[in-house]
Amino acid sequence: MSVFLDACRVRPTAYTPIWIMRQAGRYLPEYRKLRAQVDFVKLTRTPELAAEATLQPLRRYELDAGILFSDIMTPLQGMGIELEFEPGPIVRDPIRTDEQIDALPPLVPERDVPFVLEAVRLVRANAPRMTPLIGFAGAPFTLFCYLVCGRPSKEFAAARAFLYSHPASAVRLLTHLADAMAAYLRAQAHSGAQALMLFESWGGLLALKEYRRFALPAVQRTVAALRDLEVPIIYYANQGSALMQAVAELDVDVVGVDWRTSLAANRQILGASKAIQGNLDPAALFASPAELRVQADAVLADAGRAPGHIFNLGHGIWPDTDPDAVARLIDHVHERTARD
């Protein structure tokens, strides 16, 4: 077992593991070089290139986990939904009717997104230091936001209005997405992913009542379909500080939280059986080296010394981050938490 996987299981570890959301990305010169050669969609659909992007940060840093380079919209493309990236995903025909929902095919990952599964296999075969690999998917409500709105949005107004104006249709679409993402994550695990993560990027747009009515049952459906696998499941709830009482009911191993959520308060709510992941402000990587250490120590203090903390940022790393700051952060977390 690895330090990361042990921490997912709330087992004692020799030090606190760390990985970085969006660790394969534009802040790395080697990634920008890769992207200069191919566009984003081709990168996600070419196993050798997706594997290369996944491995880049693992070569550069002593990270405790890798995460597959892909996009949460990739499996939707596999289901026949026409998308463009500008750079956010644009859905050509936003989904707003029962006819469109019923016309959505199920996702058969081996048929629809074989390149993702091949990328997983390539990473597993080539990961330095046997670093464990996290497979991932978008949580159903988050995908729902993109599909109904058709484009990224600060408010996702059309999607949120749809919940109130067409609640039964909303549940229908969420259920379809929940089943598709269960199939997608299962296939990633079968191909070698050692942990599975669901990104709920937009659940925090919902009040607790609507979260419980729409988003929570959908993600619980996905999770329930995966619980026979011997693979830890991580649920990242962006902007979820007001939702944690509900998130605690999810049968997941790890809850990832953003930088605004108190780790100490939420470890209490989540209970000792779940690990917590997070939550340094991505902006803190712009502090001086000394101040960055202070900020990292504050996260460690907030998490406490009990097992079950995976250090991470509270949100994806920003493209203009200094790669050396990331190296300093990783080293500091490892050194500061090493048990004698």
Next chain:
Amino acid sequence: MSVFLDACRVRPTAYTPIWIMRQAGRYLPEYRKLRAQVDFVKLTRTPELAAEATLQPLRRYELDAGILFSDIMTPLQGMGIELEFEPGPIVRDPIRTDEQIDALPPLVPERDVPFVLEAVRLVRANAPRMTPLIGFAGAPFTLFCYLVCGRPSKEFAAARAFLYSHPASAVRLLTHLADAMAAYLRAQAHSGAQALMLFESWGGLLALKEYRRFALPAVQRTVAALRDLEVPIIYYANQGSALMQAVAELDVDVVGVDWRTSLAANRQILGASKAIQGNLDPAALFASPAELRVQADAVLADAGRAPGHIFNLGHGIWPDTDPDAVARLIDHVHERTARD
């Protein structure tokens, strides 16, 4: 006194007052007609037109308060900052250096934004049913976000990075903005505004620690400079559910909260001496009439029957909202809460 002003003072009222954030706006046909004739900036800078936009919703609906039609960036234009709206505000030269900060002049409202004060006077002279008028300003950190980033942004990354990389300069700019907004709000009160509101649209991007270090002292500075006035002060903390322990320390009369924040839990945190304002999800106005009543009743139940609740949306009304849904909401809140 009015029902609205009594509720601001946590006094018993004959019914629960209601007004709607961005009630003068694009969802109203009469507003769209006005905007077809003049651009947004001219509308904010022409007293007769700004007053007309302010009064439109007061003529159409039985609202318990009006709010001046203006923009949080208007006083910054008065300070000489060059802006365009596309439609979000674009700052030609984002502020990133001490030289730029020190070159910012103080705001002298009577000289720099006389048209705003004249609009206040016109509204006061013409408000139907003597409806009280709320003057407003952006809270210092929210203005800081626009000035440092230069444009609206989901993350306001440059502004948040600036807090970590240049903390002393950040405090300097925030202090300047706090003083300018105090002068601005004082002038609005002297011109006739009967309540003052500070919009902290982006405070919820900060973790509690950074909120306490940067945003809270700045807004407290503005509030402290206004406390000799006999005018209630409202602080709207968007996305602020994780910040309420700190917000409770502010010497304001009313705290406005977004739709994700529990009114019951936060009335406890804020204490019995502060009123609370909110917090129907703007998306709920897209529900059926029956479901809208259910949603409004849920807000009323969450607020409880104790004095000091001002009904509002949890965020600005969306442009494609049905004006008739707004009428139904206002009538329902009045009827449901009328004391026998």
